[in-house]
Amino acid sequence: MLRAAGLILVKDTRLRVRDRSVWLFAFVVPIGMTFLFSSIFPDTGAIELRAGVVDLDGGEVAAGFVEGVVPALADADVLTEVGFDSEEDARARVTEGEVDAAWVLPAGFSEDVLAGGDARIEVLVAAGRTLPGELARGVADAYARRIEQAGLAVTVQGVLTGGPPDPQLIGAIAAAAADTEELVRVTTDLADRGQPLDAVSYLAAGMAAFFVFFAVQFGVTGLLEERQFGTMSRLLAAPIAPGAIHLGKLLGAFLLGVTSMAVLAVASQQLLGADWGPAPGVAILIVAIVLAAIGVMSLVALFAHTAEQASNFQAVVAVVLGLTGGVFVPVPGDIAALRIITAVSPHGWFLRGLNELSASGQWTTVLPAAGAILLFGAVTAVPAVVVQRRRSSW
Amino acid sequence: MGAVLRCSGLRKAFGDIQAVDDVGFEIAPGETYGLLGPNGAGKTTSISMIAGLLHPDAGEIEVLGTRMTPRALDAKAAVGLVPQDLAIYPDLTARENLHFFGRLQHMSRHDVRARSDEILEVIGLRERSDDRAGEFSGGMKRRLNIGIGLLHQPRLLILDEPTVGVDPQSRNAILESVEALAVEGLAVLYTTHYMEEAERLCRRIAIVDQGRIVAEGTRRELIDTISEQDIVRLKVAGDVHAAAVACDALPSVSSADAEDDEVVCLLDQAASSLPALLAAVSSVDASVVGVEVREPDLEDVFLYLTGRALRD
Numbered sequence A: 001m002l003r004a005a006g007l008i009l010v011k012d013t014r015l016r017v018r019d020r021s022v023w024l025f026a027f028v029v030p031i032g033m034t035f036l037f038s039s040i041f042p043d044t045g046a047i048e049l050r051a052g053v054v055d056l057d058g059g060e061v062a063a064g065f066v067e068g069v070v071p072a073l074a075d076a077d078v079l080t081e082v083g084f085d086s087e088e089d090a091r092a093r094v095t096e097g098e099v100d101a102a103w104v105l106p107a108g109f110s111e112d113v114l115a116g117g118d119a120r121i122e123v124l125v126a127a128g129r130t131l132p133g134e135l136a137r138g139v140a141d142a143y144a145r146r147i148e149q150a151g152l153a154v155t156v157q158g159v160l161t162g163g164p165p166d167p168q169l170i171g172a173i174a175a176a177a178a179d180t181e182e183l184v185r186v187t188t189d190l191a192d193r194g195q196p197l198d199a200v201s202y203l204a205a206g207m208a209a210f211f212v213f214f215a216v217q218f219g220v221t222g223l224l225e226e227r228q229f230g231t232m233s234r235l236l237a238a239p240i241a242p243g244a245i246h247l248g249k250l251l252g253a254f255l256l257g258v259t260s261m262a263v264l265a266v267a268s269q270q271l272l273g274a275d276w277g278p279a280p281g282v283a284i285l286i287v288a289i290v291l292a293a294i295g296v297m298s299l300v301a302l303f304a305h306t307a308e309q310a311s312n313f314q315a316v317v318a319v320v321l322g323l324t325g326g327v328f329v330p331v332p333g334d335i336a337a338l339r340i341i342t343a344v345s346p347h348g349w350f351l352r353g354l355n356e357l358s359a360s361g362q363w364t365t366v367l368p369a370a371g372a373i374l375l376f377g378a379v380t381a382v383p384a385v386v387v388q389r390r391r392s393s394w
Numbered sequence B: 001m002g003a004v005l006r007c008s009g010l011r012k013a014f015g016d017i018q019a020v021d022d023v024g025f026e027i028a029p030g031e032t033y034g035l036l037g038p039n040g041a042g043k044t045t046s047i048s049m050i051a052g053l054l055h056p057d058a059g060e061i062e063v064l065g066t067r068m069t070p071r072a073l074d075a076k077a078a079v080g081l082v083p084q085d086l087a088i089y090p091d092l093t094a095r096e097n098l099h100f101f102g103r104l105q106h107m108s109r110h111d112v113r114a115r116s117d118e119i120l121e122v123i124g125l126r127e128r129s130d131d132r133a134g135e136f137s138g139g140m141k142r143r144l145n146i147g148i149g150l151l152h153q154p155r156l157l158i159l160d161e162p163t164v165g166v167d168p169q170s171r172n173a174i175l176e177s178v179e180a181l182a183v184e185g186l187a188v189l190y191t192t193h194y195m196e197e198a199e200r201l202c203r204r205i206a207i208v209d210q211g212r213i214v215a216e217g218t219r220r221e222l223i224d225t226i227s228e229q230d231i232v233r234l235k236v237a238g239d240v241h242a243a244a245v246a247c248d249a250l251p252s253v254s255s256a257d258a259e260d261d262e263v264v265c266l267l268d269q270a271a272s273s274l275p276a277l278l279a280a281v282s283s284v285d286a287s288v289v290g291v292e293v294r295e296p297d298l299e300d301v302f303l304y305l306t307g308r309a310l311r312d
Helices: A002-017 A020-040 A060-075 A087-096 A109-114 A130-161 A167-178 A181-191 A199-215 A222-229 A232-237 A242-272 A279-301 A307-325 A336-343 A346-360 A363-392 B043-050 B073-077 B094-104 B109-122 B138-150 B168-183 B195-201 B219-224 B240-248 B270-282 B298-306
Strands: A049-055 A079-081 A101-105 A122-125 B005-014 B017-027 B032-036 B058-063 B079-082 B156-160 B187-192 B204-209 B212-217 B230-238 B253-259 B262-267 B286-294
Touching: A002 A242, A002 B094, A020 A199, A020 A242, A049 A060, A049 A087, A049 A130, A060 A079, A060 A101, A060 A109, A060 A130, A087 A101, A087 A122, A101 A130, A122 A130, A199 A242, A199 A279, A199 A307, A199 A346, A222 A232, A222 A242, A222 A307, A232 A242, A232 B079, A242 A279, A279 A307, A279 A346, A279 A363, A307 A336, A307 A346, A336 A346, A346 A363, B005 B043, B017 B043, B017 B058, B017 B187, B017 B204, B017 B212, B032 B043, B032 B168, B032 B195, B043 B058, B043 B156, B043 B187, B073 B079, B079 B138, B094 B109, B094 B138, B109 B138, B138 B156, B138 B168, B168 B187, B168 B195, B187 B195, B195 B298, B204 B219, B204 B298, B212 B219, B212 B298, B219 B298, B230 B240, B230 B270, B240 B253, B240 B262, B240 B270, B240 B286, B253 B298, B262 B270, B262 B298, B270 B286
Parallel strands: A049 A079, A049 A101, B032 B187, B032 B204, B079 B156, B156 B187
Antiparallel strands: A101 A122, B005 B017, B005 B058, B204 B212, B230 B262, B230 B286, B253 B262
């Protein structure tokens, strides 16, 4: 069986070498896209925020934000703090795009919190500054949540006792407002999107993972192509095990996928200074994502009648999985819904695995992500194989 | 010598359509056996089962005494298949196509190389051997298609409508090649809907219609099934169908069918029946503008047996 599969693999390789579209999808376009994106978004790995505070409250709780949180963020190199003369000044400068964002602490903010009301911080965001704006909102939300939790205790105490707020609880609110360490940690995570990978490495790996789903198409749709050429009948009539045909095709897809990703990893390292992390871990993730791509694309191909139709279906699936996996724009890790969406994309797990690999430097840290990616491959490949065997069996 | 191919009771249905119904025959070494029938008669389905591509619902297939299954590699190795549709890689050269399929047949590199040269000579593509098949004319592609089937020197060659869409010159070259192969002792299973090809090549012919073999034998035997009758073709001006009905009603006429602007009659004693035929046509407001009387051929046999023309 292996000999026949090898012959089919060699024949397919010869055909692919003569087919320029393979070179485009497997090598040229992903490298080109990485170049393009890295020049457009040179700092997507770490977001810089130019912002300041307008304190219309002047109370104890507001002071926690103005004197505690904001300087701490500046010290952590997340924030370049700017001063505003007034709320109007802040609005004008944000509108003009001179600064990314402004936090407005409304009058009565501290009193509202102590009375158990909503702790609302208004966030002004400059147009087109989506990611810094998101970061500014994240800071405000995190601070407000922290303060509200403490304020809730004051409210409960007031309802139960009917008396004035317990000075101890008010002290707790002040302590929470002043405790910037945890908030700064969350914020810096937000700022670097939780990506230990630098921007270029992230882009290169994302593009490689995205386009490998296109590259493996050429092997996966091979059976449909054989039918289109009319050669399937000759292959089935040849004195070879029927499984050899499938094996040859899948081997071709696997080798093309792995080669494509390996070339991209090396090329992005040599040409763009990217670093995907220690080689053993990268290799494990590459093998896993290529197998998952073969599984997913094999399943999608079942719904097509021609190679062209299969390519169209597969392109749609590849784009959706790529987008949800965050190959173009990193998916914020602090939003639960987005985290769940990312988790149903092998691309998301691939990038997560590389992040963990990059952060730890230990190849074993990729194993959970690799396992999740392989699970995608298995879940999609099993029905594909079963149906394909049924279709081509006697 | 034993039969190269023996099949019996073959049946295959696709949903409600019975594509092949109780088909069986044998082919001896050096014999060319024809399956003659219109498109959709079940010829390709039959050979797909014989070549091991399709699982029969019922029936037995033996090639050189070995039962044909997907894993009967010896049986498969004895068969050379030339599918009706072109089965070549357009982006490979003629030689590369031959080399790939030869290696799949477990031929050594040396044997494939030597045999490819022979085949390229036989199919007249020696000079174009390093050109991509996609650049070939339709006839050249057909010849390469056949060459691949011959490459591994099979004992049984299955040719499924090999001349469809081929120019007359290439068609003649293909028919000459098949005749030469039979002389060399190759058993050939040849499907066609061209009566002339079946008459020229095949020692025995099975007439296939709607999945069944409706008659089988040599050309002479098949023609004799419509006894000593003659064929009279009347070229008619006017209502051809009404004329056919009027002719069919005559006692001396076995069958009469309208075909384009002609009425084709099968009848005894054409000479004495001709006046009655002319009168019958005139009686339905039509007139005879031409008459041809001739001996029946396989087309007429098919028409007689099925009530339809081969080209229908």
